[in-house]
Amino acid sequence: MTTRRMTVGQALVEFLANQWTVDGDIRERTVPGMLGIFGHGNVAGLGQALKQANVHDPVLMPYYQARNEQAMVHQAVGYARIHRRRATLASTASVGPGAANMLTGAALATANRLPALLLPSDTFATRVADPVLQQLEHPHDLGIQVTDAFRPVSRFFDRVHRPEQLFSIALAAMRVLTDPAETGAVTIALPEDVQAEALDVPEEFLAPREWHIRRPLPERWALQAAADAIRNAERPFIVAGGGVLYSEAEESLRAFVEQSGIPVGTSQAGGGALAWDHPQYLGGVGATGTTAANRLAGDADVVIGVGTRYSDFTTGSRTVFQNPDVTFVNINVAAFDAYKHGTQLPVIADARETLDALRQALAATTVAAGYAERIASEKRDWDAVVESALAPTGAELLSQAEIIGAVQGASDPRDVVVQAAGSLPGDLHKLWRVRDPLGYHVEYAFSTMGYEIAGGLGVKRGLEAAGDDRDVIVMVGDGSYLMLHSELATAVAESIKIVVVLIQNQGFASIGHLSETVGSQRYGTRYRYRNDAELNFERGDFLPVDLAANARSYGIDVVEIARGTDATAELSAAVAAAKASPTSTLIHIESDPFLYAPDGGGWWDVPVAEVSELRSTRTARDEYLEQRKRQRPLLG
Structure with missing residues (x-):
């Protein structure tokens, strides 16, 4: 077996440069660059490796400078979404505060199901210099460090305690990074001494490697059950989420709804699944949705979720879907999301493959004429509202x-x-x-x-x-x-x-408005001088x-x-x-923060204080209790 003598940092950089994502006919580098801010934790490890790569082969692993560690991860996430999760950027930071600054970005990536590779530095694995600058010390557990905080916000976490662990850890990390059902923040903690240590690296580890995007087909029983439910529905409604875009299923969605006449509302992540002027598109659904989408969703007897997490904003904190007999057909590559709302009709499969299969299975199925007329009427009414608002x-x-x-x-x-x-x-x-x-x-x-x-x-x-x-x-x-x-x-x-x-x-206009709805009168949300007599920021000059x-x-x-x-x-x-x-x-x-966009009929559950000496809060509590009456468990 041919090997090369390299540091852990050098081996990791070259390994990442040779990883490829394959999605049908598309083949692109999984990690085409690395963002970084250097400190004592990574300057001699990944920093040296990136410098060496730049000298010998500038395109091997381009380095991008950043000004804030959190922002590095945000850049990686933006990159990943525009590439439909086929590619992302790596981010390296130093020990302690540098690493901790990436935590928010890691949580963002995981919450959005978007890939981001995080390479935070860690304190000495040998503990030869203990404690080092920026090291945490816990008397009850000396092994806990800042990087352990990445565990709950990462989809994958491991630490390279010894150089030879790099091989298995790097491969495991790539599997999660490129798995549509598992992806999110992938974190490899790298002790600062280990980054600079040498090992014999097999050429096989450094050779080009392909990671194929899985597009699982729907199981026959699941497809049949879903098709039967949709066929028998009188008022079906589609919730299109980010999974539609990540699987490049927008054309499949368009073809399906044009054939069936089923209306579509999108989550925030699903924006773009259909063009705004498509006859079946009713706009956003849920707490920030449109009256058109929310009214149709409210009456739907079958809700077809395609690639959606069903967040509280999408469901209006479980107030949107009001039909007492509503059934959910959930199409998602991740079983975790496919089983939400207690559905007995999960389709754990790729969105594009499933929509194409459903279009064939439901070739003779279209919505009734009366329902089609209502869809068109609601869309016309909302489009007119938007035209006026803009x-x-x-x-x-x-x-x-x-x-x-x-x-x-x-x-x-x-x-x-x-x-x-x-x-x-x-x-x-x-x-x-x-x-x-x-x-x-x-x-x-x-x-x-x-x-x-x-x-x-x-x-x-x-x-x-x-x-x-x-x-x-x-x-x-x-x-x-x-x-x-x-x-x-x-x-x-x-x-x-x-x-x-x-x-x-x-100021914080959004939270200011929310503060009013819970009876707190925009407290603490204005950017004004502090009033020393009242000890607040309510009436000072801007x-x-x-x-x-x-x-x-x-x-x-x-x-x-x-x-x-x-x-x-x-x-x-x-x-x-x-x-x-x-x-x-x-x-x-x-802008004028007191001029609001048109109301779309959605609601968001933000609890109001149960008891209060403020009349505004008591009034808000009464209104809150009325809204909560509309909440439904959405089971089955």
């Missing part, structure tokens, strides 16, 4: 809906909108008219404040790697922007072009923070839209100019 009003201060309308109007059909947190996800779910399967990227499984700019960079990296020149439009509120804006420097350093629309509403100047300091182009009746037209023009520019642009605009 239209300019000429007000001095724009609503968020008007801002969305202006950005949408200046965008191209294939552009990608990126968002994650605040009130924007709900408004986009209702109002953004998705025209391309990859055009809607709202991270709403973890809804991480600060994801937007870093995630947008990852999306753009992924598009460039695929030779796709479409624009990425990042929409972000001031609260989320302040959480993590440092990757604007990365956009400048690497000439990565994104368009950022920064909406200033002086802070003089200049976010446009902050963005400008990174070196990107900044356009400021002033208040005024021409703001909508100026915003549209600014987006168009930013799209035409070869470099990144940030557009700053103010």
